[in-house]
Amino acid sequence: MKKTSNASNPPHLDCHLTIARAKNITCSKNDRLFIRYHLSTSDNKRSARLETREATSASDPSWDDHVHLECHGSAEELGRQKVVLELRSRRGWGRSSSLLGRGEVAWGDALASTPDMSMERWVVMDREGKVGEGEMAMLLVGMKVGVPEKVGRRRIRCRRSLSDCECEHGGCLGVEDDVFAFAALLVDVC
Secondary structure (H helix, E strand, O other): OOOOOOOOOOOEEEEEEEEEEEEOOOOOOOOEEEEEEEEEOOOOOOEEEEEOOOOOOOOOOEEEEEEEEEEEOOHHHHHOOEEEEEEEEEOOOOOOOEEEEEEEEEHHHHHHHOOOOEEEEEEEOEEOOOOOOOOOOEEEEEEEEEOOOOOOOOOOOOOOOHHHOOOOOOOOOOHHHHHHHHHHHHHHHO
16 A cells, blocks of 8 residues: 655645734834734744734724734644734834834644634733833734635536537537636636
């Protein structure tokens, strides 16, 4: 019996990350708050850096930012990965920002949480830089992991000869039908 290797075709998972809102934030009304998050890459030596848009209000910041990732590898490998979240502030028109707080959440928390492998929780941000006294800043983060739905494939039959043509003109090559079948396939896939 021949064994097939998963190395060339590793399993993949659909991973969804939602950053909803923050609370217990002390900052100036001129501060433009955003979240920068770092996602580990497959080799664990680098990370992908993404940023949310700036919050509309510094007093009650919310983002409702959704990211969909296709992660290659097993659930066990994904369970060892984490997302590092940074609450940042930008002032004025410059591109530089200051770090207000930092927290992290593991994909393993979502994998182990419920049968549908999803969770939503407040992540406590460790204080960095100049953050006011009082309660710790927190971010509401949601995570969901799932197995992607397989796209069904349709077999497209091609005409082999002109005699197979059933149109009223009798002289077509059947190309039009193949184009429509291909378009229908694309509609099903997309």
